Amino acid sequence: MTVAGWITIGLVTITVLGVVAIIRHHTSPHRTRTPRGTEPGHGDTLVYAKERTAFFGSGNEDAAGRVVRVTRDPQHYARAMMPGNRK
Template sequence: MEQTAPSCDPALLSCITPAEVLTVLPFLAAALLALGIWGLIRHEQRKHAGLMPKRGTEPGDDEQLLYAGERHVFGPGNADASRVYRVSRNPKDHARAMMPAKARKRTNR
């Protein structure tokens, strides 16, 4: 009887041998490393050029209003629960507001 070679189906990528994979693997790793280094350099350049948004707000004496809206879809009514919070832009007042109640009592003595 005649031996038939295993069929090679390009759609299933069954034609790729382990030796071919090992040949391509270092080039793939080098390309990914180069892409990662390029991304880090680009990020640092954008950050130092002022193109990245800065976090937080500038300190000041006024207050900032924050709107927190939530939609509840359970219970006997689909109501919006929204609140407006006043947050001081003064760093000392903001830190004092974030202090736990027990610590605030100790500092008031």
């Protein structure tokens, strides 16, 4: 058998083993699906965002902070993210 034949057999074997491993991983019983997201809560979460701006040539940097309120209720959050004409 030539070198090309051995290389072909090796690549086919590796491909078949890889496909079998992927199928076994996706069908294994230890893989349980948990619901995504979080439970809806009451109140808001405060998120602090810091922005930096640098002016060209001066070397000064200003830092501006902003506090954003993010609701824990997914329905209220979805309504807030809708465009203004769709609310």
